Amino acid sequence: MNRVLGKASERYRTIPGQEVIASGLGVSFPGSGQIFERTSDPAGLPAVADGNRGAILTDIAIDYGGRTWALGLKGVGARVGMYQAEWGDPGALHLRAEAWFGDSPWGGQGDVNASRGLEITALAPLGHWNGFHICPVIEAVEFPAEHVAVAQSHFWYRRYHGKFLQEHRLMPSNVRLFHQGERTLGQHLDVVLQAFEIDDEAALEAFVARVIETGVAAATLYARSLREGVEGLEGLIYSDVWLDKDSVVAPDGTLCFADLEGLEWEGGSFERRVRNEFDRNWYELMFAIDALLHAGERRTGRPRTQRERRLAAMARLDLALQEDPFVRPERTSVGLDFVVSSPLLPKNTVRLHVIEA
Numbered sequence: 001m002n003r004v005l006g007k008a009s010e011r012y013r014t015i016p017g018q019e020v021i022a023s024g025l026g027v028s029f030p031g032s033g034q035i036f037e038r039t040s041d042p043a044g045l046p047a048v049a050d051g052n053r054g055a056i057l058t059d060i061a062i063d064y065g066g067r068t069w070a071l072g073l074k075g076v077g078a079r080v081g082m083y084q085a086e087w088g089d090p091g092a093l094h095l096r097a098e099a100w101f102g103d104s105p106w107g108g109q110g111d112v113n114a115s116r117g118l119e120i121t122a123l124a125p126l127g128h129w130n131g132f133h134i135c136p137v138i139e140a141v142e143f144p145a146e147h148v149a150v151a152q153s154h155f156w157y158r159r160y161h162g163k164f165l166q167e168h169r170l171m172p173s174n175v176r177l178f179h180q181g182e183r184t185l186g187q188h189l190d191v192v193l194q195a196f197e198i199d200d201e202a203a204l205e206a207f208v209a210r211v212i213e214t215g216v217a218a219a220t221l222y223a224r225s226l227r228e229g230v231e232g233l234e235g236l237i238y239s240d241v242w243l244d245k246d247s248v249v250a251p252d253g254t255l256c257f258a259d260l261e262g263l264e265w266e267g268g269s270f271e272r273r274v275r276n277e278f279d280r281n282w283y284e285l286m287f288a289i290d291a292l293l294h295a296g297e298r299r300t301g302r303p304r305t306q307r308e309r310r311l312a313a314m315a316r317l318d319l320a321l322q323e324d325p326f327v328r329p330e331r332t333s334v335g336l337d338f339v340v341s342s343p344l345l346p347k348n349t350v351r352l353h354v355i356e357a
Contacts, residue, residue: 011044018142065126072171078107095151099160111163113261114140120260130224131217135258172250179245196251210253212320215285244284
């Protein structure tokens, strides 16, 4: 995983935790059931930072569901202050008892959010579900009592009273779709393609197809997840999360959604939910597709006009989605539409206009 993740910038050691909430996936790794704590010891486990409160270990590779993953840590402590407060040690990571979004402590993970991540993971036992790929949560480990005591003695305005956990999850890389990372597909495309060894036209075409397949699946999650709930049909929506910053890109182009805690079950109008979810996320995905089209043009030395680029995008979307049971690409006299459906509502299709020819 070193090639994919890049140069390590941090080191970690393991310390005993308290309660362990396991997913039941049967995935084992060095340090399972323990807390990973950053250390200055050069012999510690190397890692790269992953946002404000996360890290990804570069030397632990885990084979699961037909893919090689790195071990991601969510809740290693915060890298920045919540209210411009002085930490004392500006280079340390800190766990604080300030409520973050009401559900987690600053720098750590809360039990409500960890439970939701484990629940979604259970629906996708091999890391994917109806074409929607995730970063599976393996376990959540409670911080040792002495760490909790220190955290509870520090807060700014609103104290957090729940459990202080660290979440361990599988990550295909440290490359996000557009935001929340030092390298993103939308902003650092050539660097990412080099790290993923996408070095010829055939490899790039396969990568683009995979981004489209899994990206469209993520943008139509509500239809794919529709189920019978207590109060009628319900599906998953993106609540406090976004496709651009919370999608992690695998070396083959698969988009794996990381922040599972932000997915919530909601009912309501099928058409409205599908349309809102798609419109909310399509720009970020189309930005990546557009960047990849430009990359292909640079490699071949054959630039396109904007209309030619639209036609090329239509062809790729059409081809990549031919086997998708939830989204049917349909050519029209004015461009390309997606017809979205669910087996639970076979007559309630939603037509989305995607590209104008």
